[in-house]
Amino acid sequence: MRKFGLFGSVLFAAALAVAGPAAAQGFNWRSQDGQTINLMFNNHPWSQAMRDMVADFTAKTGVKARIEIFNEEQFRARLTTLMQGGSADMDVYMSLTSREGAVFHRAGWYADLAPLMADKSLTMPDFNYEDFGASIRQASTFGKQIVALPINQEGPLFYWRKDIFERCKIAEPAALEDIPAAAAAIKACDANQGAWAARGIRGVTPYAMAAFIYNSGGSFATPDGKPGLSQPNSVRGLEMYSSLLKDYGPPGALNHTFTQVIELLGQGRVAMTHESSNEFANIVRFPNRAGDLGVKVLPPGRETRISKPVAIGWTVAISAHSKRQPAAWLFLQWATSREVQAKLVQAGVAPPRASVFEGEEFNAWAKELPIRRAWANALIEIGRTGTGVYQSPTDRIPEARDLIGGAMQAIVQGRATPAEAARAADADLAKLQ
């Protein structure tokens, strides 16, 4: 026993001698103590929550973080100006990689996170990149380069007023085609009740409209990769979205984006919408909405049985021009860690980490209200079946989405039939390929 103890002591001393230098090179949250990083965010529930929580990051790492939050238009303008000017002032920024990822990657604006992730002295041992959903990881990967970390997952969901449906004796829509029928029934039941609201501004519409096209059996691309909005099933989906807006939407719908749509639903002026999961927290803040709303993934086509929702995620990236990349990487790890994501759920931010989604805290939160459970279930479904593609194949994604939204506007304004609008859009989309 004494012999073993001596042997053990020798082994322990040897292990210490070997492990000593390794431990010195190991991950340390305070390795960048005293640095200051600048962060620029789009106005979003995640960034608002970050502003409140960032003091925790400073306490943990000793790194000061200065956050600037802008509305999306100003955010994009400032980001483009800073990056094009090669400014090293900004270290971390939010990016919607499913939209601008290809262009920004080509411009060399993203720092590659893969080498940082592989460096054990810079990356926390339990970081576990595979914990993020595969489709979300894919949107931020270009070749071998990882350009950003996901901070949320979101997609448009179908919200409907269960109390109005009950009062008017209308069944919950089980198929896509039930939605126009339900809108007509609501108008017949109560002429003063708005039936439907959805996005109408060109560039932001495809996000909400895509599932109508997919569930109708359509696609934005032909099998050989050409623009496919004028395919018969695509036209059917385009027509349904446009007709709902034209026949049952609020006046002035073509100037509406999510802010107006949420206001209309929250105030009880409309009975149905197809709007971002991200707005859930804002919707249920309105009186009574937590109790009388239903939420789920847009129903599948009756005959196609296809349910293909949009699922995207905002990400957070490190600027390629940043001179403080290790400190910025610490922020990214902290902001996307399990602990922080579990807290962010309270702010209505859907976690992109599977372990958080399946964790006790999230489930306890979701169980408190039936609508939270329904929202969580819908998010699980879009995470499983969703797609981040809602335009024809091109690198010029914002322009392509603008053209697709333009086709919808032409139909609503009566300037073109659905087939004509789709054909014209396809001709313009082909020029972007």
Next chain:
Amino acid sequence: MLRTQTLPSYSDAVADGTSEADGAGGFTAALAGNNFRWMAAPALLFAGAMIVFPFGYAVWLALSEVQLGSVPRFIGIGNFRRMLADVEFWNGLYLTLLLYVVSLSLQLVIGTWLGLLLARFQTARGLVRTVMVSPFMLPPVVVGMMAIVILDPSFGIANWLLAKLGLPPALWLSNPDTVMLTIAALDTWQWTPFVALIVMGGYLSLPHDVFESAEMDGAHGWTRFRYVTLPLLGPTLITAAVLRSVDILRFFDIIYLTTQGGPGFSSTTLNILAYRRAFEFFELGYASAIMVTLSAIVFGSVLVFARLRRAVAW
């Protein structure tokens, strides 16, 4: 008739190398000569840094193809050629000029009327002027947000008021046929008081003996306004027109906040078009070409008014 009519302006005096103080020689004479010209160098350098360089860079971008993240590649007038063939550009130009003509006309007409009214208004003049100033003291973002809330066809107070008056609801910013008129009305609401204050100041500084003479010669009401007041106010009105022209032609924030150029392209002025091309579609070269063209239009309008000012000077 007026003494001021016969006096040379200060700039003329400097250009001629003469001044009222010439007899005394000294500083003014030195200023008129070459001795102190070097003192203007800091101002010229500052102007160069703040105006010439950014504008020159915009012209360089306009003559280049700009790929994000890379150095601009010179392509000559390629972006301008593309612009001439772009229906969105011509639509933007038409809307920009439409907004300019409608807004400027409304602001000058209503502003002159209001300014003359205020000049004669004695009761609580300070309070009235403070109230007048308030619209153009508001940041455009606030005006835009107010417009969104008030003019929204679904929950805005404007349609509620129309309903109370028994009138049909209007789509305001959501109707392609009325959106530009609504935007012109918003700009007019915000900036007419500014024109009115300029007109009032100009009117109050006019010599009273002219009006007394006109009264004695039997000029009253419209005749007096048409043949005496308006000609005397000419330079003041041109100054107001120049200031408003520059502002209206580069009008952006309220349009972007309220319509983002829609519905369709019905409020996509050149400014909105250039912004979208630059920051949504990342076409910095083409957007610069549009902005350089708009700058030329603004500069042209200022030159026209400068000539007009000489024509109406008294």
